[in-house]
Amino acid sequence: MENMSLTQISVEIVDIVSEADIIRARLKAKVIAESIGFNYMDQARIATAVSELARNAFQYAGRGKIIIKSTTNQARKGIEIVAEDHGPGIENLELALKGGHSTSTGLGMGLSGSKRLMDEFEIQTNIGKGTVITIRKWL
Amino acid sequence: METSTIPILKSGDCLISSPQVALHDKLAVQFKNEVLQQAIETRAKGFVLDVSAIDVVDSFLVRQIGEIAASLNIMGTQTIVVGIRPEVAMTLVEMGYSPERMQTAPNLEIGLKTLQKTWRI
């Protein structure tokens, strides 16, 4: 008999202050993704998206924060990751989100890449103040 | 010569490397320099990069590998990437990478054979 218990909310916060933190963040994301029930393919997608966001925060803002948590939407379970930094903000958001293919370097590829890997992608950026990116994936 | 943190082996005319740890930024740059250095010193005709131990490949790593391959190419060394994991392959494609530019093989053995076939023509 299935026990419908309240979802266990796991929250992990990773401060990105060094390159090693990028790897820590994606590992944590992978572990939480697995505990929620994502299969290995989705775990890789999630970990890669987190890696992109963490790296962007580190590269363009010097430091940032990654908040990973399990979440629910009515009956669906999922994962939500918020990447925030107090960096310079993204100047040309549209361009950055379009990304490109293998030839582009820098911000573009990572951002558009992580958007494609996830189900939901929200971004708020203020020039000079910082950026907050929220991504979600559902089981 | 200082010992590399990621071992680079030699097999005939080829260099082989199979990184077992996550290639984060400083390590990636260091690795790249060592590969290029070794390629010149040994006059390697080919480089087999075995990524079977890597579970997450983000755009940064893709760029690094691309740069290694491009630099080696200029020096006359052919690169082949082997052992890309299923979930890594799928993630890369979904992010938007086209595999056309990179030579690949299922594993080290076939990678070596493929390289050898290429310049024997």
Next chain:
Amino acid sequence: MKKSAKVDQDFARPHAFVSVGGSIMAKKLTTTQLSSIVDSVQPVALYNDDLKIVYCNPAYCQLVGLSPTEIMGKHCYEVIPGVSCHTENCTSIRAKKEGKISFETRKHILSTDRYIPAKITAIPIKDSEGNMTATLEAITDLTEQEAILERDEAIRKMSTPLVDTWENIVLIPLIGILDTTRARQITESILERIAKEKSQIIVILSIGGIATIDTKAANHILKTVHAVKLMGSEMIITGVRPDVAATLVTLGIDLTGIVTRSHLREGLEYAFDKLGWKVTKNS
């Protein structure tokens, strides 16, 4: 404050439930207005603040296997006990606490003699002061739904056969409908198989038997072709019918690097050629 429930014993007559001065009263309304509840095949019941059943429709009576008189005055947890009863997960308790419609799926409740998977929706009802004093619960029996899901899953599993034909040639003959879920399963099967192989293999995905493909699924398959290439093997697609070909072109889908053939035979020819095999006939 006394909370009393006045309900008409005759369940055949539709009633509205209004809260008047702290008590829930049954007020007669026009037949059309609440007949949807009474005549509904979905079990619906009204519980007061103590979770006593104040009203229930015939479908509810049938679900719990008791007559209206037997049900009246009993608590919901007495007639349909479930896992969440007496806990904070109880749908009605949550609805009252949060002040909004709350629901639970896959709760197993006891209906007559067996446990059934059910979806329970609880709507809180306020009294004139705004307190949540009662809840209206609607129950959906999910047994049939679950059976269908299970059967679909079984069919899906059967429908991605990886057939070893020649050495290093794997054939995947697909029939039926190709939707995103199936495309994903096919991808995982293929990539896992390639990861196990020690050599380069050629996968022939035969879609001749597919009736309909949705665009997302098609894109997913094409991505899989590229992923296979990254892993050092190759996947080609055969059985591409003229109408499918035309649709792909119309949709503007990028087919660079994708090898396709109209017939399986040509696909096999391609595979043999790639792997260095020649087929000769004894004259």
